[in-house]
Amino acid sequence: MIKTLNSKLYFRYSNGFNRIVSNEKLSIERDYGKTIGTDQLLRSPYNEKKGLLVVTGPSPKATYLASTQINFQKNIQQYNGDAIIVDPNNAHYNYRFKKNKAIDKSLNTKNFISRNSQLLIYLGFSIVVLILIGVGIFLTLRKQSINNGGNKNGK
Numbered sequence: 599m600i601k602t603l604n605s606k607l608y609f610r611y612s613n614g615f616n617r618i619v620s621n622e623k624l625s626i627e628r629d630y631g632k633t634i635g636t637d638q639l640l641r642s643p644y645n646e647k648k649g650l651l652v653v654t655g656p657s658p659k660a661t662y663l664a665s666t667q668i669n670f671q672k673n674i675q676q677y678n679g680d681a682i683i684v685d686p687n688n689a690h691y692n693y694r695f696k697k698n699k700a701i702d703k704s705l706n707t708k709n710f711i712s713r714n715s716q717l718l719i720y721l722g723f724s725i726v727v728l729i730l731i732g733v734g735i736f737l738t739l740r741k742q743s744i745n746n747g748g749n750k751n752g753k
């Protein structure tokens with residue numbers, strides 16, 4: 599499965615699938631790439647509304663190291679990106695590749711509305727007040743026009 603997903607991974611494997619190669623975020627030496635494990639949260643290529651967590655490494659030990667970073671909630675909370683690299687010295691690094699975290703596009707609108715609901719309420723209230731003021735000015739001008747006999751100059 600990793601071979602089919604390799605083109606979609608943030609940290610990809612070499613052609614021989616024996617090491618992880620460099621990308622735009624991290625320059626990885628040849629020997630170092632054979633020892634690191636990765637946790638990568640991708641958008642699923644099989645279902646656009648789902649995510650896919652790929653825990654992988656060039657060796658079983660590297661894969662195990664990667665899995666230790668997501669085995670408990672307290673471990674997961676220390677990361678804020680969508681990819682984690684772990685090496686044999688237990689040095690771990692997290693990276694953000696996707697700017698938009700939401701998988702479902704309609705969630706963006708829902709999240710915006712829920713985060714800014716109070717602002718939207720105030721904005722709606724302000725618009726209603728402006729409309730009422732505009733209607734009041736219009737009615738006042740209309741009444742003045744009728745009281746003046748329809749003349750604009752009031753004569």
